[in-house]
Amino acid sequence: MFEESIARYLERYGHPNINLKAVLFDMDGVLFNSMPYHADAWHKVMERHGLHLSREEAYLHEGRTGASTINIIYQRQYGKDATPEMVESIYAEKSAEFSKNPEPERMPGAWEVLQKVKAAGLTPILVTGSGQHSLLNRLVHNFPGMFERERMVTAFDVKYGKPHPEPYLMGLEKAGVKANEAIVVENAPIGVQAGVAAGIFTVAVNTGPLDGQVLLDARANLLFPSMQALCDDWEELYKSLASGSNVAT
Template identity: 30%
Template structure:
């Protein structure tokens, strides 16, 4: 399958970098600090959602801002302890793209996203974070904002995601979707194309267009 687009929009955690161990470590500690039981925490889906949404599901409204600041601090500190790493194919794929043809669109806060990206040497020209939107994934707002920032019609964008909520956001934005089976089984991912990770893809830039194809 070949996909042609003018802009490529990447989720970060689980798509470009692996932060799952860090997330589990930090959120487990956070839950203990706020007196949450294992049952409380088990019912909450962490991946692909903002910290503010998760905290609001678990805690009284008056302590949510404090709790969100606390988990952000824990996760940023964990980055310094080696909490993230590049996923296979990330470096080569991004290096093949012009800087003005791609963006990172994440449910993390800008501070956390920049810490994780900086730790692995990724410096996107355009970054859309939780701080920039009023509604996070699966709402299409984050991806529509990224398309606007790049000056590209949403229909000419491709979204790269590992989580169902992010893929739903991409579809709702009218974009082509590519799922990476890095954190979910391929059978759980509804996308135009499903691959193991970015190492399964190559990109060829011709003029103002990017052609994406599978390797091998």
């Protein structure tokens, strides 16, 4: 197990000096159990175009913009970027393939975590590399009253996607807070890298098939084995970050 307890982190690294006002949430794999559908859609559509991206590798690219994912694979095979027309076509196919699946369910524990965040007077902010309209539209239905559109950061809002810090820096801006006034909740290695690069305390939740060590190697500050585990330990986490005092293991 690679999970680090809150107390162990604080003992090892000290209190991160957080005045918590906002929580920045990734979407796929954090709020929705949608990554298996994304991985399958990416694999099928890439193969149609003679591009090779396994379902397993798709998890490593989770959080990138669609254009970035396509160009990484295209560069690997052909040594150049895909044309803008090709990128648009492939991503449209991928979106259509994704939409053939049943509606993704909320990630267990996600709704409850958000309720606790709101009850604590904190602002939840969505920061996703996705441009998947179907999922973005479902946020209102699945998480009523939690996210305001003007406080969402999506693939349509940024020039540089994760692992660049721009998405999370923009999330801070939309929340009206500084880096030490927020935490990030992420499940993808490049998302963790983006949160850390933005100078934000980053909590990883290992909701996919990756080894938890991959998330720690991406420099996650804390690792939980699921969103449900984060939900169960939310009060302890919030208390620890608010007070800076060590807690019992």
